[in-house]
Amino acid sequence: MAINKKESFTKKEQDLAEFAKAIAHPARIxxxxxxxxxxxxxxxxxxxxxxLAQSTVSQHLKELKNAGLINGAVDGPxxxxxxxxxxxxxxxxxxxxxxxxxxxxxxxxxx
Amino acid sequence: MAINKKESFTKKEQDLAEFAKAIAHPARIxxxxxxxxxxxxxxxxxxxxxxLAQSTVSQHLKELKNAGLINGAVDGPxxxxxxxxxxxxxxxxxxxxxxxxxxxxxxxxxx
DNA sequence: ATGTTTAATCGTATATTTGCGATATAGGAT
DNA sequence: ATCCTATATCGCAAATATACGATTAAACAT
Numbered sequence: 086m087a088i089n090k091k092e093s094f095t096k097k098e099q100d101l102a103e104f105a106k107a108i109a110h111p112a113r114i115x116x117x118x119x120x121x122x123x124x125x126x127x128x129x130x131x132x133x134x135x136x137l138a139q140s141t142v143s144q145h146l147k148e149l150k151n152a153g154l155i156n157g158a159v160d161g162p163x164x165x166x167x168x169x170x171x172x173x174x175x176x177x178x179x180x181x182x183x184x185x186x187x188x189x190x191x192x193x194x195x196x
Numbered sequence: 197m198a199i200n201k202k203e204s205f206t207k208k209e210q211d212l213a214e215f216a217k218a219i220a221h222p223a224r225i226x227x228x229x230x231x232x233x234x235x236x237x238x239x240x241x242x243x244x245x246x247x248l249a250q251s252t253v254s255q256h257l258k259e260l261k262n263a264g265l266i267n268g269a270v271d272g273p274x275x276x277x278x279x280x281x282x283x284x285x286x287x288x289x290x291x292x293x294x295x296x297x298x299x300x301x302x303x304x305x306x307x
Numbered sequence: 308a309t310g311t312t313t314a315a316t317c318g319t320a321t322a323t324t325t326g327c328g329a330t331a332t333a334g335g336a337t
Numbered sequence: 338a339t340c341c342t343a344t345a346t347c348g349c350a351a352a353t354a355t356a357c358g359a360t361t362a363a364a365c366a367t
Contacts, residue, residue: 089322090356093247094222098229102222109217110325111205114294118209121295129343136204141326143345148324162334162343173295180291183225184232184284200352201326221355240313252356254315259354273313273364 101183104176107152112137113145117168120155126165212294215287218263223248224256228265228279237269237276 091099108114112135119131132142146166149155153172158165202210219225223246230242243253257277260266264283269276 088356090248091222094226098222098225102220102225105216106220109213109220111202111209111213114209114213115205118294137201138327139344140328140346144325147345159333162341164344177292177295181288183229184288199326249357250314251316251358255355258315270363275314
């Protein structure tokens, strides 16, 4: 990979790809599930549930946070995380727009 | 990454992550857009549209095909691709199930 | 048979991701 | 001040992903 070609695509394409990358790992999907189910913010309870080391979970959380999919609030020695539903809504709309609308137009595939 | 930890997650989580990974690159999103817009199957016309070498586009197409998102039919010296809408529908439902339903349950985030 | 066109694959270089242990940091309690 | 707990970060190793040029393969025409 000589140069980074990603920048030659549109911002929408890059953003959607970024979002997809954030959820492109089962561990991160599992983390999001836990956060969604417990409603309230959680920290290292995720480590107990997942088959991963603490540092690895922390790294996944960082990636989800960087992608804007979760929020993290420092609460004493622990950090409380929760899902950023607004961001999720945005990407969900983007995703559905990109494919659902096009799908209606040409339902019949050739091959 | 000593061992592959991905297998310790559920099949649904793995499948959804797999799908997300397939669209986790702007080039592949762009390819899907082209395929959706032209309706009929296309081959190396994609190379003309994208800022990537032929071999790179071919590789991306292979990944999309492996993920089941597109179909490819050999037609003489060329290969005709098109979107597998059924697979897309499946993953779209899976995605929306995972998050939309949970979202309704707990709209208010703590942080 | 030879050449042309189209696409897949190979080999290679580099970048990024994944994962862990060890270490640092920071807040609370004693 | 010292200890404990919780989390973030560092450093490292291994695996994957990205990208390209060169080569191969396959269909078709000349």
